[in-house]
Structures are given as structure tokens and as C-alpha cells.
Amino acid sequence: MVSAMPKSDEHYMKLALKQAEKAAAIGETPIGCIIVNGDTIVGRGYNKRNYNKSTLSHAELIAIDKASRKLGDWRLEDCTMYVTLEPCQMCAGAIVQSRIDKVVVGAMSPKSGYAGSIMNLLQVPEFNHQVELVTGVLEEECQEMLQKFFKELRFKVKEERKAGINRKHMYLDKIGRKYQ
Numbered sequence: 001m002v003s004a005m006p007k008s009d010e011h012y013m014k015l016a017l018k019q020a021e022k023a024a025a026i027g028e029t030p031i032g033c034i035i036v037n038g039d040t041i042v043g044r045g046y047n048k049r050n051y052n053k054s055t056l057s058h059a060e061l062i063a064i065d066k067a068s069r070k071l072g073d074w075r076l077e078d079c080t081m082y083v084t085l086e087p088c089q090m091c092a093g094a095i096v097q098s099r100i101d102k103v104v105v106g107a108m109s110p111k112s113g114y115a116g117s118i119m120n121l122l123q124v125p126e127f128n129h130q131v132e133l134v135t136g137v138l139e140e141e142c143q144e145m146l147q148k149f150f151k152e153l154r155f156k157v158k159e160e161r162k163a164g165i166n167r168k169h170m171y172l173d174k175i176g177r178k179y180q
Contacts, residue, residue, distance in 0.1 A: 009104050012036055012082040013138040016106070019046040019059065020084045020145055026051055030145045033059035033083045035067040035076065035100070042079065043067030059083065060091035064098050075099045082106075084142040086113030086135075092121035095131055102132040106142030 012034050019032025023046040035043035045062030049055065060083055068074050076098045084106040087095060092114040095103060103122060105115055114121045115133055122131035160166070 007039055009082070009134060009137045012041075012080070013084070013104060013106055013142075015041070015044075016082040016084050017138065017141060017145065019044055020142075023047040023059070024145070024149050030149050031059045031083070031085045033063040033081060035063045035079050035081050037067070037071065037076075037079045042070045042076075056090075058088065058091050060087055061094055064094055064100075068098070077101060080104060082137075085109055085146065086115045086117055087122075088112050089114040089119075089121060095122060096124075096127055096129050099129050100131060102134065104134045104137050106136075106138050107146065108135060108139075 016032040016034045019034065020030040021032070023032060024030035026048070028047040028050055031047040033043075033045045034041055043063035043066035045059040045064075045066065047059050048057040048062065051057070060081065063081065064076065067076055067079060071079075077100075079100050080102040081095060081100050082104045083091075086105050086107065086109040087103070088109075103115060108115075108117050110117045112118070116135065120133070122133050124130070
């Protein structure tokens with residue numbers, strides 16, 4: 001009997017990108033996340049902060065919650081997370097707390113990332129758990145999706161302002177500029 005080849009990091013990052021597309025489709029920053037246990041996907045998530053009107057609706061936290069429910073435990077040992085953008089400090093803390101073994105990151109986030117850019121919360125030696133970290137998997141595709149989203153958002157804001165509509169677009173002011 002021939003056993004199936006394990007799926008690659010690229011395979012799962014493509015699935016995380018599909019989650020990011022769902023976020024973009026509802027006007028959210030396109031960040032997607034998949035959590036895998038063995039070869040089984042146990043959690044999926046995409047950004048829904050504006051949709052849910054909740055600071056906690058990050059792709060990683062949604063995926064962690066779903067994986068915990070599916071596995072029946074808050075400890076996600078033997079799990080790998082695939083996320084299209086480097087986690088923020090809140091998500092990095094949740095990853096450590098959930099005991100995820102490995103995190104695979106697509107694009108880094110120089111101004112808000114806590115898996116190596118600003119600080120690496122995933123591998124603090126004083127913590128009771130450290131996470132294996134792999135970065136740059138399908139990095140170009142992940143960056144392109146973010147760049148396209150913010151380019152379209154800037155265009156939309158410009159057109160709205162021409163039409164006399166002046167909405168507050170925090171994305172442009174706070175995160176949009178770094179992907180120009």
C-alpha cells in the first residue's frame with residue numbers, strides 16, 4: 001500500500017489565500033488563515049473586524065476558535081497554522097497560548113508584525129511554549145493580494161471624495177500606506 005504524500009506548505013498557504021479572498025470580497029483586509037492537524041484542516045478564518053465590529057475578529061483568532069471547537073481542546077498541540085500576513089501581537093500571543101507547534105507566514109508586516117518584524121513573540125525563551133516559525137511561503141502572492149486591495153481602496157476613496165462623500169477610511173490612514 002502506498003501512503004499519500006504529505007501536502008506542502010505551499011498547498012496550505014494557497015488555501016489560506018482562498019480565505020483571504022473571502023475577506024476581500026466583504027471589504028475586509030485580505031488576511032486568511034488555515035490550521036492543520038496532520039493532513040486535516042481543523043480551523044479556517046479570515047479577517048472580519050469591520051463585518052463583526054470586533055477587534056477580536058482577526059483571521060488567526062477565528063481559526064484558533066474553530067480548531068479548538070473541532071478538536072475539543074484549547075491546546076492545539078501538533079497543529080500548524082498557515083497565515084497570509086504576519087500575526088499582530090494579539091494573535092501571536094493567542095498562538096503561543098494555544099500551544100500551536102508551527103506557524104507558516106506568507107508576507108511579513110514590518111509595522112505591525114510580531115513574528116519577527118517588530119518583535120518575535122512566538123519564540124520568547126522565557127515563555128512556557130515556543131513556536132516553530134517559517135516565513136516567506138508564497139510571499140509574493142500574499143503581498144500582491146494586499147497591494148491590490150489597498151490600491152483599489154485608495155481609488156474608491158478618491159472617487160468618493162470627488163463625489164462629495166467623505167467617509168473615514170482608517171485602512172488608508174493606518175495600514176494602507178505600507179503596501180503602496
